Amino acid sequence: MDIQLAELIEAGGTVIGPIHADTFTDWSYDSRLTVAGECFIALRTTRADGHDYIPAALAAGARGILCTRPPHDAGTATVVVCPDPQALLLRWASNRLQRLQPTVIAVTGGIGKTLARRAIAAVLATHAPTFQSRRNFNSLLGLPIALARLERDHQYAVLEFAGEHLPPLAAAFPPRLAVVTAGTDDATARFLARQGVTVIAAEGVSSAHLTFGTGSGCAIRATAISYRRDGVDCVVIGQGLELPITIPLPGPPGVAAALAAVAVGLHYGVRPAAIRQALAGLDAPAGRLRPLPGANGELILDDSFNATPEAMRAALQTLAAIPTGRRIAVLGTPTELPAVDATPLLTELGMQAARSAEYLVLKGMGAATMAQAARLANPTVTIHVVDTNEAIRAALPPSRNDQDVVLVSGGAGERLEQVVAPLLAPGWPPEQYLVRQEPAWRSVRIGDPGRPTWVHLDLTAIADNVRALRNHAGVPLMVVLKGDGYGHGAARVARAALQAGAEMLAVATLGEGRALRAQGIAAPILVLGYTPPWQAAEAIRLDLMLTLFDDDTAQALHAAALECGRPARVHVKVDTGMARLGLSPAEVAPFLSRLRELPGIEPVALYTHFARADEADPTPTEQQLARFQAVLADLTAAGLRPPCVHAANSAATLRFPATHFDMVRPGLACYGLAPGAAAPLLPGMRPALSFYTEVAQVKDHPAGTPISYGGTFVTARPSRIATIPVGYADGLRRSPPWREVLIRGQRAPIVGRICMDYAMVDVTDIPGVRRGDAVTIIGRQGDAVIGVDEIAGWLGTISYEVLTGILPRVPREIGP
Known part of the structure; x- marks a missing residue:
């Protein structure tokens, strides 16, 4: 209409x-x-x-x-x-509803609203023309938009009400009957009853006029429930009725939706046979536990729309109820987690997941917590913790078959429909069966990074960079994760790199290694830096390999290893010209000989580090290499050479094939930055980090206005100055100062002193700048780019320091 x-x-x-x-x-x-x-x-x-x-x-x-x-x-x-x-839109929709006067049935509550709304509408449609709100249009904005499709002949209007908007929605669109689904408290039913609304509610809601569920006290209840891969059979009993029904919806949520529909249908006089026929033809909405066929014959339960913790519990309950050979759960972090401490809720979900599935793939902010709980609940469950949807697809077992059920559930920000799409069987196009398939969604960012200043991480870029370096070197690769993965997040970089083919990880300190183990990362880890003797026992317990170059630490490691009952694996370091940590070339063979007298120590590797491999002149690196090769020749002749030898940092990996030995050890290049002009990246390698904020305020100032602390900058003309919420406490260097940012695709100079939390930018020559405009600090905006190397030049430093200088209070956002 x-x-x-x-x-x-x-x-x-x-x-x-x-x-x-x-x-x-x-x-x-x-x-x-x-x-x-x-x-x-x-x-x-x-x-x-x-x-x-x-x-x-x-x-x-x-x-x-x-x-x-x-x-x-x-x-x-x-x-x-x-x-x-x-x-105005709300008034218009309310007026339209009053003019057309359909009987309004509201569906509200916690979980299962959309499924119940669709089942109720299907049943009532057998009785009279019925309108229902579509998709997730259940808010003060969405529901009025949906009502544009209400027609004159509609006698029933089944409207989904968002719980947080219930009072104004009930006032604008007064229902005669309301269905309250599970996952809400009694207050919802009490409020509706006070408005004179007949309330039908899921069991447990005491203020309802009638309840439905599986308990003996329910007026409408399901008995003889039999779960199948393609739906549920049950017998509905109540109000003198005994009605066998078949529901082509999976698990307990399907039963709950059907019971709500039966209760509403009986209330309005729909014949039982018509109810049964309507329920037999139901189809789950996209992204809400919708069963779909997989390419290998597996059943996919697509719950990718926007799962809350309650919805994820229901999804796992459904997975556990379906008879099948193997249950696989792909879980992203759910939406609507507690703002202060989500750990108890995530722990509960992890434990339930371990009891519901044999194979788990966990993604997102809550994945590590869920994984830890899952391991405690079921030590035999297979668990993969990942950070991207590409990593989810790679982690799924390739041998899926028609005996498998794969649940995919998570909050909207996880974009798990991208996981489901390539899993579908031929003839099931994603744009027809999945959520968020419109072209517009390709550029939509879901979720809130926590503040209007954030870092975006492209873990696919890191994986691609690692693959390129690994293929170039032709030997195993150890990815360096010092400084929290050069500011990118060590755990997430580790997972991406390991999946891309890295064999080993390197950190600077025992604490960095401990943090990786706490995230469930079991790969070999080398501590590159100095580890004092008093940390020896903890290093062995954490299964960390240590850099070793002195006898005192060797003795401490030996004693700790004997006490722990497991050897201390070490990489012996040789100083061939860095003049930092390590043994001199002449000390190496005697040291390794002494280690043979310490059975608690296992020397698994020998390494050195190049001081000038990024410089145009190769001579210093060639001299270091020659010294190292001489050491290796002597050790080999004496039978002392450890099994693994590594030397190549990023620059050496890219420039000097002779340094590759048994393993390469790149750091900066893994993150998509060249170590120097003489060591360019391989084709296709790219940066993984970009840094953003937005304009907080724009002011017009006359000429002669001092800007920021100390008035060191004074406007020479009438100027428009934008304030951006980023400062030196975020890593925007004050002195020497960060010079420029990008706004509306143009460079804009930072003026005045950079503050702890803010900086001021001159946007006089950029028309139309206003609050909320995107600001790029590192990265691309349109055709303009500000790169890390350029910024390092402004600051008189190196790209490493720029990256690691972005401080922890800046939230990191990961592309799906």
């Missing part, structure tokens, strides 16, 4: 300019999804201003614009203005 211009005027809108169209086919809230004939709503949100996207909506064919301020050129569209477009 078209939207009438007169209805918008009645709801409080005012027409500005000529009336080019007086009817509109539907509402549009996203210019990327606008279809010709629709009315575009220009909404201001905390992240964007819809008025900026009016030209794009007009270009897509919008015939109407609902906005606060009219566009400069509306073309052939009718413009309606009002102080608050969302409030």
